[in-house]
Amino acid sequence: EAQVTQNPRYLITVTGKKLTVTCSQNMNHEYMSWYRQDPGLGLRQIYYSMNVEVTDKGDVPEGYKVSRKEKRNFPLILESPSPNQTSLYFCASAYRGEKLFFGSGTQLSVL
Amino acid sequence: GENVEQHPSTLSVQEGDSAVIKCTYSDSASNYFPWYKQELGKRPQLIIDIRSNVGEKKDQRIAVTLNKTAKHFSLHITETQPEDSAVYFCAAGENTGGFKTIFGAGTRLFVKA
Numbered sequence: 240e241a242q243v244t245q246n247p248r249y250l251i252t253v254t255g256k257k258l259t260v261t262c263s264q265n266m267n268h269e270y271m272s273w274y275r276q277d278p279g280l281g282l283r284q285i286y287y288s289m290n291v292e293v294t295d296k297g298d299v300p301e302g303y304k305v306s307r308k309e310k311r312n313f314p315l316i317l318e319s320p321s322p323n324q325t326s327l328y329f330c331a332s333a334y335r336g337e338k339l340f341f342g343s344g345t346q347l348s349v350l
Numbered sequence: 351g352e353n354v355e356q357h358p359s360t361l362s363v364q365e366g367d368s369a370v371i372k373c374t375y376s377d378s379a380s381n382y383f384p385w386y387k388q389e390l391g392k393r394p395q396l397i398i399d400i401r402s403n404v405g406e407k408k409d410q411r412i413a414v415t416l417n418k419t420a421k422h423f424s425l426h427i428t429e430t431q432p433e434d435s436a437v438y439f440c441a442a443g444e445n446t447g448g449f450k451t452i453f454g455a456g457t458r459l460f461v462k463a
Contacts, residue, residue, distance in 0.1 A: 270449060287450070298450075335445065336382075339386075342393065
């Protein structure tokens with residue numbers, strides 16, 4: 240079954256404690272991307288990757304890091320989380336950036 | 351910066367009526383316009399998309415129109431059903447080397463039975 244798998248689904252942490260949200264896809268997609276969803280703001284792109292070792296900033300990259308060492312994985316790293324990063328995060332993959340296939344989401348709360 | 355405005359933010363219709371959601375984009379380089387549906391507590395899912403070289407596309411009860419000159423595109427749902435109730439997002443993408451996608455803020459559609 241084609242899928243994008245994010246872990247964890249829910250995460251509560253404290254300010255400053257480094258965390259990683261994992262994302263893996265089994266569709267051999269070249270393109271992967273991270274979004275955050277906040278009420279009234281829609282989905283905002285954090286980072287995207289066109290292929291292995293190729294990443295680029297989206298609209299709201301501050302406070303986040305990504306890496307793309309393998310085609311299937313695209314982890315999102317928060318080195319020092321702050322309360323304003325409390326949000327619902329979605330990973331997505333696609334062929335060439337079109338027809339995004341989203342993961343189930345990660346609800347992050349930073350206290 | 352690039353922006354996509356979406357209206358209305360909330361839309362309530364009677365079952366069987368049509369629903370129209372409109373979006374405006376600012377980046378002239380945008381050439382790909384998808385629409386996603388997000389049911390409560392679920393992930394967004396693509397329902398239809400259109401490229402800049404096409405003015406209209408239809409898939410059963412759903413259609414999308416694009417006016418490149420005015421930088422407008424719209425989603426039309428006919429014969430609405432209660433299961434159409436969800437949040438709908440429009441987006442504008444540009445595929446020139448990279449691929450940034452800008453989403454609208456979303457429209458919450460209620461279909462009353």
